[in-house]
Amino acid sequence: MPLTILTADRDLDDRAADAVPLPHAGADHWRRPYRPGPGRVGAAAVSLLLASFVLLSAVIIVAAGALPAAVICSGVAVLIIALALRFLRVGVWVSAHGLRQVELLRTTTLRWSEVAAVRTVQRPVRWLGLPRTVQGQALVVDRQGGSSLRTLVTDHNGDFLARPEAFERAADVLEAWAAEYRR
Template identity: 70%
Template sequence: MPLPFLTADRDLDLETPAADSAALPHDEPDHWRRPYRPGPWRVGAAAVFLLLASFVLISATIIAMAGSLPGAAACALLGAVLIALAVRLLRVGVWVSARGLRQVNLLRTATEPWSAIAAVRTRQQPVRWLGLPRTVQGQSLIIERTQGEPLRPLITDHNGDFLSRPEAFERAADVLEAWAAEYRD
């Protein structure tokens, strides 16, 4: 069952002529939006962290009822960290707006204004499989900046959002390239 409220790609029905005219059909281009849905690997990992957090919070409750408040506080803090990690893991990805392109990582966020971007294009190159050190041959979407070195690949066809979903990768790459073409000028 699709969840159309998750991202702006709910309106990307390719049979309608309005879908071809805009990079992402929505009313407010100034809001940061992810042009693709989070993949099953990313959602599954976040669900495991939330499940683990629920067990830790239940154990914090049991420890508090047993009378050891410092231990319960430590467990509650660990549960809060696990919940924050799960939420941040779901936010990881590429976000776009009329102001620029934002690359959200687990611990860091980088924003590039459209004026600093020379090109956004797809390239065949070795890519990491699910972010692990193992590399495989695949496609990646890269940003070439007007000054300086290119940024690390934005998205790859073997990351947590697009593994086993090549059509979703192609659609996300096309949408990101369309945003770059529309707002870079």
């Protein structure tokens, strides 16, 4: 018997297909059409654990009487926490207004009128964002001017590695949002 509280895809069973979205979950709100992968969540959790140790060391430094060092230590902990939270937000977000690609240090937002096509292509993709490439699938956005946005998601990134069905669902949902709101 699977423990549904421990699985990331617990709402994707047969009963969830009939579920009605919450009334406050309107199309005007930015939402990620897929769950973050276990690697991304695990890395953020380890970063937050590291931040807690750094904060604990700041408390010990304050007790020792070195206030400037404690301030620096606390600043490092706040930076680690901010990076961990930003790392959790990395991905593709959609709303009725457009498509938003959130990366660690930058965000790109396109209105639906600027999007020519959202499609899945077979090509070499980066494995977990590293320089090594493997053959895989990538979701690509073509702009109206002919240029392409950086690759949105791949089946070998941190959210979809070893989860091909989750990549297929996410690609289908993103293509459906584009088809509906580009009109």
